[in-house]
Amino acid sequence: MLAAVDANGIPVLLAGPDAKNTALRLKQTPHFCPQCGRLVVVRAGDVNIPHFAHESYAFCHSFSEHESPRHLSGKLDLFKWITRTHEAQMEARLPDGSQRPDILSGTIAVEYQCSTISASLFRSRTEKYCARGLNPFWLYGGPAIERKGRFIKLIPFQRLFLRYHAKIGFYIMAYCPDTKLFSIYGQITPVTPSLCLADRLDVNITEMTFPPSSVFSKDRHFSLSAFFDEKRKWIDRSLYYSNARTHPFFRAVYESGRNPYLLSEEIGLPVRSGMAIRNHPVEWQFYIANERKSGSIDEAAAIVRSRIETGHLKEAIMPLAPSMTPEQAAADYVMLLNDLKMEIRTDSKSMGGKVQREEQFCLAYEKQIIDRLIF
Ligand SMILES: [Zn+2]
Structure with a gap:
């Protein structure tokens, strides 16, 4: 701590070019923590900058540990x-x-x-x-x-x-x-x-x-084709490091008779609030695409929330961006599909076909997707 009070309650601050000399002078008299009122000592060594320190932090709620x-x-x-x-x-x-x-x-x-x-x-x-x-x-x-x-x-x-x-x-x-x-x-x-x-x-x-x-x-450094490349690498890594039979996303994909590499481009797109979910967009968007009936925003939000509750998805807590929630991410996704009039198509049949379709998809939608994503 850099602020304290003296025996008369007068505040003193260890700052400024003369802090070291001030600290040495202040060492002569007792000083107290303005928060808890307990005695503090002046520390003015050669390594750390001059500061006050509690003799014990056990009783102070404002300074609970050494800084x-x-x-x-x-x-x-x-x-x-x-x-x-x-x-x-x-x-x-x-x-x-x-x-x-x-x-x-x-x-x-x-x-x-x-x-x-x-x-x-x-x-x-x-x-x-x-x-x-x-x-x-x-x-x-x-x-x-x-x-x-x-x-x-x-x-x-x-x-x-x-x-x-x-x-x-x-x-x-x-x-x-x-x-x-x-x-x-x-x-x-x-x-x-x-x-x-x-x-x-x-x-x-x-x-x-x-x-x-x-x-x-x-x-803008973001490009949709680079995003697709990273998605492929992410699938590679995930399948290499985790068991596809126990990983909830890959299990759901395989159980529905599909191949994660060949999923249609409309599943797994970047959206603005996607930061609120600590999973790849392909995971939560697959759940939405697979389970939705009405196609409404509320339904998509409920699908995402229930997967968070089962532990299949992980919510990212962002106290300083409270409007960015998993529900908002689901809403962003549904609005993206609706506004760009995108239908979720059937999957590609081969990797060659997939790469071709991704190129066409980028040509058709890259600008609109990035415009909605940032700025
Ligand atoms: Zn204190």
Whole structure:
């Protein structure tokens, strides 16, 4: 922690170019945690930046564990960045003491999150801020997002930071105190359950406005034919690594006498809210196509929900993009079929025929599908 109070209740902050000398001076007198009122000690070593620390974290609800050097120095950078142009309070105490943002500026509650927390804790903190009329601004501070060629791989913790903006699609903002860079991953589009295409923009903290705004290129990297190629590779990998007789999707495909490689192109298309389901679109769209009777949106949503309940599909929790749900993904899919007047055709008879049909399908629909997917 970087803020404390002295014996008279006067707030002190360990920030600024003279923080080390301030810390050495403050060591002479007792200081207290503004949240729990317990004694804290000044730490001013050579490795970590000067900070206050509880002697025991057992009794403090606001600081439940040691803060990592990365979290402390990131928080300090962000505080300096915000206070260049705005009033802000470090480790602000909110009225009932139940929540403590890293930094509070106006109605923006900054949470710089470096260590992994559970989806339920992330969601409940977000909801509590919103209930107070505050806007939580979560910034990812954990290990770098893994890149794999043109793709990124997001772990479940990183997915919690996903937000959606009409202009940049799904995006994640990260800050690294070592490089002083904000990294904004925009236009994040899932290609398989684990790989996403994304644009990345690095902005130095000295060049970033608060609140952040940034312009992304209008270039689109997404192509439907590449998506189809990745789908084929995903089927290869899945069949290689899992047992087709126990994998719910492959079992359903084989039980209906079909071949997963030859399924018609209308089954397994990318849709905007597809991020809300942690499975390949071919899986949940197959269930819809196979089980639907009326073809309505409600019916498709119910099919997806019941497969989530049986554990055949997995819902992705995105506390910062609450309108993106599995039901919305099902609705996006049904509307795509209806608006583009697509019939779900019978499957291809051979791989050669399949490849030809995919090419024709891309020529006919690629632009409309991508237009609906992003931006
Ligand atoms: Zn405390």
